Amino acid sequence: MPGSISILRFAAFKSLFAAFALLFVLTHPAAAQISFKPTAEAVQEDKLLNALKEGDKISGRVSIPDGNAANLIQPAGRDWRDFQRSKLPWIGGIAILGMLVLLAIFLMVRGRIRVQQGFSGRTILRFNSFERFVHWLTASCFIVLALSGLNVSFGRTLILPLFGPDAFAAMSAWAKLAHNYLAFPFMLGVLIMFLIWIKNNIPGKLDLEWIKQGGGLLSNGKHPPARRFNAGQKGIFWIVIIGGALMSVSGWFLLFPYLPGNVTALQFWTVIHAIIAMLFIAAMLAHIYIGSIGMEGAFDAMGSGEVDVNWAREHHALWVEEQQGKANAPADRVRAVPAE
Structure with a gap:
């Protein structure tokens, strides 16, 4: 009998405990986890993200100093990921590829410019040793960069297999x-180029005539008369300066990702x-083409630094006249060399 009474008391206590536990679960906020239905329409991920498309992110709460750690989902990140994987x-x-095709067609139709x-x-001196050093420093860094x-965008598709x-x-x-560290000498090279060549690359009326005649x-x-740099070379100069500046600023934020302040700004600079x-x-592919196989005698300008006088007179007649006036001679630093 005493044992039966104990069992009955335990059973009653157990029932009472289960009732209190059920009441606690139903009244506590965490009870929502018990009624969670993964297939319910209210909790479908796509609908949730689409509903929050107008906002920057879905955030929680954290106790650490870094507030960015509270960001759980950033809907705008899906657009950034889609851009990197498909659009870019x-x-x-x-x-x-379009530029390569155009250059191939131009070579077949026009041929090499003789x-x-x-x-x-x-020969006449066109670029001194310092100018050539800055050019090749910047150019070699650019090629590696x-x-x-390109390996980031196309490596998995073309190189990995x-x-x-x-x-x-x-x-x-x-x-x-290499990309991270060579960015610094590249930026330095672009800056020096701007300082030493800006005076010769200011657009003028002469450039309009050059453009009209192609x-x-x-x-x-006959090639249109030009000074040290013609309109085409000035265009390349400003592409290098403006493009290099944008690459430098955006690259600086990628090297130091805490500078933009938030993920959205960082994504903007990566784009x-x-x-x-x-x-x-x-x-730069067009620039390389013209400076190598596209135009006879052009590579010498950045190779030895000296170009043939006839080449200089055909492409930069006004510059040759300026050099003759300065030196009060047939040509500045003109010397006899075997003809090619």
Whole structure:
């Protein structure tokens, strides 16, 4: 009998405890977790994110000093991710491949731009050693920055299948280091270029005439007269300066991601950096083409620093006259060399 009474008392206590527990669960806010239905329309992720599309983010509460840690979901991040994965490769592909196609067509139709009078066997100094150093410093850094940057957008599609995941991972790690550190000499080079060449690259009326005649590049006729830099070269100069400045500012924020202040601003600068980079690369392809295989004698300007006098007179007649006036001689630093 005593044992039966104890069992009955325990059973009654257990029932009472279960009733209190049920009452607590139903009245406590956490009870909502028990009634959670993953398939319910009210909690579908897409509907939730679409409803919050107008806002910046979905945030919670944190006790640590970094308030950004409270951000749980940022709906705008989906647009940024979609841009990086789909739109940016299309922009880069159209800009870069399109430029290569145009240059190939131009070479086939126009051919290489020759020196009409032939090489004279005399040269004139066009760029001194310091100018050439700054040019090649900036150009070499740009090439590495361009290739390592393109790897971010196209590496998984084009390089990973060729070399495998291990080699691709190692190459990408080194490319990232090169991209980060070579950004600084590139920025320095752009700044020095601006300081030493700005006086020769101010647009003027003479440039309009050069543009009207297409620089003489579309025909075998006479090239329009120009001073040290013609309108086409001035265009490249300002592309380098403006594009380099935008790449530098946006790249600086990417190197130091806490500077923008929030994720939305950082995403904005990554988009600017990526778009300008693709257009920048396309423009530099045209510059490289003209300075190498596209125009006979042009590479010497940044190679040895001296160009043939006939080449200089055909493309920069007014500049040659200025040099002759300064030196009071047939040409500044003119000397006999074997004709090519």
